[in-house]
Amino acid sequence: MGKIKVTKRKSAINRTKNQKLVLESLGLKKIGQTVEHDDTPNILGMVNKVKHLVSVEETK
Numbered sequence: 001m002g003k004i005k006v007t008k009r010k011s012a013i014n015r016t017k018n019q020k021l022v023l024e025s026l027g028l029k030k031i032g033q034t035v036e037h038d039d040t041p042n043i044l045g046m047v048n049k050v051k052h053l054v055s056v057e058e059t060k
Contacts, residue, residue: 002039003059008032010053022049 008028012020026046027035036059037043047056 003036004039004043004047005034005036005057005059006047007034007055007057008053009055012053015053019050019053022046023053026050026054028054 006026006028008023008031011031012023023029026037026043039058047054
């Protein structure tokens with residue numbers, strides 16, 4: 001199973017409550033913050049919900 005790095009690139013101001021909760025559950029609070037997660041379907045679904053606010057890159 002691979003890993004992905006998720007970086008918050010845009011603000012959550014004027015976003016829906018659901019998108020704010022997804023960012024929080026991913027562990028992203030500040031712009032520029034990066035977290036590493038396993039490449040699971042649950043995480044990929046959460047990233048897909050906020051793909052316009054984050055950038056994603058694969059790691060090994």
